[in-house]
Amino acid sequence: MRIFSRLLSSLMLLVVVSALLFAMCRATPVSPARLTLGSDASADQIASFNRQYGLDRPVVAQYGAWLGHVASLDFGRSYVSGNDIGPEIADTLPGTVELVTLSFVFTVVMSIVLGTIAALKEDGAADHVLRIAAIVGLSIPSFWLGLLLIRYVALKTGWLPVGGLAPWSDGVGAHLGSFVLPVLTMSVYYIAVLSRLVRTNMVDALSQDYIRTARALGLPRGRILVYALKNALPSLVSTAAMSYGYMFGWALIVEQIFNLPGVSRALLTAIFQRDYPAVQAIVLVITTIFIVSNCCADLVQGALDPKVNRK
Numbered sequence: 197m198r199i200f201s202r203l204l205s206s207l208m209l210l211v212v213v214s215a216l217l218f219a220m221c222r223a224t225p226v227s228p229a230r231l232t233l234g235s236d237a238s239a240d241q242i243a244s245f246n247r248q249y250g251l252d253r254p255v256v257a258q259y260g261a262w263l264g265h266v267a268s269l270d271f272g273r274s275y276v277s278g279n280d281i282g283p284e285i286a287d288t289l290p291g292t293v294e295l296v297t298l299s300f301v302f303t304v305v306m307s308i309v310l311g312t313i314a315a316l317k318e319d320g321a322a323d324h325v326l327r328i329a330a331i332v333g334l335s336i337p338s339f340w341l342g343l344l345l346i347r348y349v350a351l352k353t354g355w356l357p358v359g360g361l362a363p364w365s366d367g368v369g370a371h372l373g374s375f376v377l378p379v380l381t382m383s384v385y386y387i388a389v390l391s392r393l394v395r396t397n398m399v400d401a402l403s404q405d406y407i408r409t410a411r412a413l414g415l416p417r418g419r420i421l422v423y424a425l426k427n428a429l430p431s432l433v434s435t436a437a438m439s440y441g442y443m444f445g446w447a448l449i450v451e452q453i454f455n456l457p458g459v460s461r462a463l464l465t466a467i468f469q470r471d472y473p474a475v476q477a478i479v480l481v482i483t484t485i486f487i488v489s490n491c492c493a494d495l496v497q498g499a500l501d502p503k504v505n506r507k
Contacts, residue, residue: 206491213483214266218259221472227251231470232275249275249473262476271477276469281477285459289481291361292458295450296443298375299382304436306387311394312421318399326391333388338446342381342453350377359455378454382446386439393435397428430497437493441486 229245230237237245246252249272250261265272271281314326350358356377362370401407401424410420447460459478466474 202491202494206487210487214263214480217476217479221476222255228275228472272473274471274474276471281474285477285481288457288459288462292447292460295375295378295447299379299443300440302379303383303386307390307394310391312398314395315398315402330388330392333384338381339449339453341384345377345380361456378450382443382450390436394432397431398424401427433497434493437489440489444482
């Protein structure tokens with residue numbers, strides 16, 4: 197029942213977001229026809245453009261038609277190129293998903309490791325060093341960090357590429373090497389956030405009676421850590437899932453800095469070109485990924501912590 201209600205609320209949220217997105221893209225002082233064709237376009241050209249893209253119908257009818265097409269994965273055609281938007285998204289989305297997923301996995305692993313170390317060394321030297329590192333990670337702008345990595349790692353050492361994406365045909369090492377600096381740029385902030393969350397949860401878990409009992413019984417330290425992590429993970433899951441969605445927004449900056457082909461970069465191009473159908477489609481796809489990731493996180497959190505399902 198809880199799964200059904202969560203899916204239903206996610207679907208309703210997606211419909212509301214799509215309506216707001218559609219309204220925002222239509223709320224421009226200049227008509228799309230005039231923006232695309234220019235100020236010298238004749239009345240006949242504007243009328244033809246409006247008929248071609250269905251802009252001569254009432255806004256509600258336009259939204260209904262657009263939503264129906266989106267449901268069948270038809271995102272319409274670009275004002276600028278005249279091409280179908282769906283294939284363009286299909287070409288650029290995998291690169292962004294790969295970047296975000298690699299960053300997410302790296303973030304979660306490093307957050308658990310560093311947060312656990314800080315909890316085990318509570319108020320010790322390692323804890324203080326990691327606390328300072330987290331403050332720095334929260335403070336440094338991602339675009340500046342990316343530029344520093346390019347200058348002092350890529351250009352100075354030559355170990356990693358400055359930008360661009362090596363295809364799989366160049367080898368696994370070359371392809372994944374293209375993501376090292378972008379992943380570091382995107383992950384530092386979230387590692388700073390999530391590692392402190394893990395540290396707080398682990399300190400609380402390690403102070404519980406069942407952990408003291410396990411230590412008194414002489415259980416191996418690794419097994420005790422597993423028990424503590426099991427109780428520290430549920431809150432991490434929900435926060436990490438939101439981070440996965442937020443990373444698609446950060447990808448907008450990272451893809452520009454490192455010249456990576458991706459859907460976030462395509463979104464920025466569409467915004468500059470005022471290609472509103474492309475903007476609507478890309479933002480809706482990213483929003484869908486964000487909502488789905490949070491929905492999945494809710495389900496995983498419920499599996500890890502049965503008390504959540506009873507709320």
